[in-house]
Amino acid sequence: MKKTAVLLLLLSSLIWSTFAAGPPAPYGPVPSERQLRWHELEFYGFIHFTINTFTNKEWGYGDEPPRLFNPTDFDAQSIATLAREAGMKGLILTCKHHDGFCLWPSAYTEHSIAASPWKEGQGDMVREFADACRNAGILFGVYLSPWDRNHAEYGRPAYVQYYRNQLRELLTGYGDIFEVWFDGANGGDGWYGGARETRSITEAYYGWDDTFALVRELQPQAVIFSHLGDIRWVGNESGHAGDPCWATFTPQDKEDGKLLGKGMRDGTRWQPAEVDVSIRPGWFYHKRENSRIRTPGNLMNLYFQSVGRGASLLLNLPPDRRGRIHERDEQSLLTFGNRLKKLYAHNLADGATAAASNVRGGDERFGAAAVLDPSKDSYWCGDDDCLTPELILELPEVRTFDVVSIREYPPLGQRVDSWALDARQDGEWMEFASGTSIGSRRLWRGKAVTTDGVRLRITGAAACPAITELSLYRLAGL
Numbered sequence: 001m002k003k004t005a006v007l008l009l010l011l012s013s014l015i016w017s018t019f020a021a022g023p024p025a026p027y028g029p030v031p032s033e034r035q036l037r038w039h040e041l042e043f044y045g046f047i048h049f050t051i052n053t054f055t056n057k058e059w060g061y062g063d064e065p066p067r068l069f070n071p072t073d074f075d076a077q078s079i080a081t082l083a084r085e086a087g088m089k090g091l092i093l094t095c096k097h098h099d100g101f102c103l104w105p106s107a108y109t110e111h112s113i114a115a116s117p118w119k120e121g122q123g124d125m126v127r128e129f130a131d132a133c134r135n136a137g138i139l140f141g142v143y144l145s146p147w148d149r150n151h152a153e154y155g156r157p158a159y160v161q162y163y164r165n166q167l168r169e170l171l172t173g174y175g176d177i178f179e180v181w182f183d184g185a186n187g188g189d190g191w192y193g194g195a196r197e198t199r200s201i202t203e204a205y206y207g208w209d210d211t212f213a214l215v216r217e218l219q220p221q222a223v224i225f226s227h228l229g230d231i232r233w234v235g236n237e238s239g240h241a242g243d244p245c246w247a248t249f250t251p252q253d254k255e256d257g258k259l260l261g262k263g264m265r266d267g268t269r270w271q272p273a274e275v276d277v278s279i280r281p282g283w284f285y286h287k288r289e290n291s292r293i294r295t296p297g298n299l300m301n302l303y304f305q306s307v308g309r310g311a312s313l314l315l316n317l318p319p320d321r322r323g324r325i326h327e328r329d330e331q332s333l334l335t336f337g338n339r340l341k342k343l344y345a346h347n348l349a350d351g352a353t354a355a356a357s358n359v360r361g362g363d364e365r366f367g368a369a370a371v372l373d374p375s376k377d378s379y380w381c382g383d384d385d386c387l388t389p390e391l392i393l394e395l396p397e398v399r400t401f402d403v404v405s406i407r408e409y410p411p412l413g414q415r416v417d418s419w420a421l422d423a424r425q426d427g428e429w430m431e432f433a434s435g436t437s438i439g440s441r442r443l444w445r446g447k448a449v450t451t452d453g454v455r456l457r458i459t460g461a462a463a464c465p466a467i468t469e470l471s472l473y474r475l476a477g478l
């Protein structure tokens with residue numbers, strides 16, 4: 001090759017690398033790797049099972065004799081398989097609730113399953129659940145109540161050590177744990193080794209920093225659900241996130257339900273919300289609630305009000321005294337799960353072509369087509385100074401949809417402040433939906449609309465939007 005040709009080649013690659021668009025800078029707090037993985041889960045289950053199931057209580061006092069714990073037909077596998085069938089990505093088990101009874105044979109207490117008649121004291125329910133989840137191909141997580149109404153030392157330093165010892169047992173003996181759930185319900189009256197008194201503690205008592213460090217050391221990939229953890233409480237137990245529900249938050253000294261539900265646009269941390277709610281009125285199984293199980297339609301509402309707002313849905317399924325999920329709960333859950341499966345089976349944006357008002361540096365890598373491909377790593381993005389771009393999907397034919405799913409690209413932070421979606425009707429754009437936050441996921445359910453074109457308008461953003469998905473579905477009639 002001639003010298004000039006080489007020079008020209010070098011020059012053009014230099015110009016290309018100078019002017020080719022790079023990805024935009026992240027805006028505000030961004031998720032950690034473990035939070036990013038957690039965002040993908042969206043829907044998983046809670047299992048509340050302990051001695052309360054046999055005493056018909058929600059909060060045991062701590063003096064219940066372990067001999068009461070005796071499920072007659074316990075089957076972790078059927079529960080884990082049901083969870084998977086319903087679309088759950090994992091299960092979190094109450095290994096120890098406030099009453100202090102342990103579902104595994106802890107070396108640090110006699111108040112455990114080892115003193116129960118179940119499997120003549122030889123059983124380990126944490127192990128059975130952990131194994132069953134793995135067999136079913138779903139994740140396993142643990143709940144270990146910080147408040148322990150059984151323990152004599154609760155409220156004193158010795159208990160904190162006991163708590164960490166137990167956590168170590170759970171985090172080292174049962175394989176990978178995807179989430180560790182630290183309950184905020186704390187202190188009050190209890191048995192406390194026979195003292196039968198009221199003990200109140202301060203926030204500083206538990207020394208959370210050291211406990212969190214233990215989780216990071218033993219299960220670095222696990223997310224921590226806690227006031228100061230990776231995932232925040234949504235502020236209610238009735239099954240809904242706020243609207244908007246920003247993933248960003250600044251933990252407050254005093255928990256405020258509304259604030260937790262909505263998050264904080266200018267929050268200092270990426271701390272997305274988890275919506276914990278039970279399929280029945282109580283967290284534990286009570287026969288008297290057998291006629292008060294959430295219907296499939298109600299579960300769908302919960303789904304749209306949680307996952308649809310960028311939070312996760314943690315749905316509680318309480319095993320009954322057999323150690324099984326009651327048939328009615330199972331029916332309702334499976335009907336809901338099947339509907340969800342059918343909903344996502346057909347993305348009505350498939351086969352569409354996408355065009356945007358602005359593409360970053362005119363570079364195809366950031367082009368509109370990214371909202372249609374299933375990859376979570378590609379996104380449509382405009383130039384830094386373009387905060388209100390638009391994107392049009394031309395559908396291959398006239399189609400009817402009533403659900404829209406939009407996702408921002410979370411590694412770049414929450415950038416969009418408001419958006420609207422239009423459907424073309426007789427050549428005119430008609431607004432179908434409008435909202436504020438998008439974040440990791442925004443689902444919108446509206447009145448069915450029949451159209452061959454859809455337009456997404458970003459109407460406000462703090463930084464050029466990065467959108468990884470725009471999908472259309474039909475729920476009605478499923």
Ligand code: FUL
Nearest residue numbers: 058059183184185276283
């Ligand atoms: C609360 C507890 O007091 C309930 O019993 C239940 O475990 C729920 C998930 O968290 O704080």
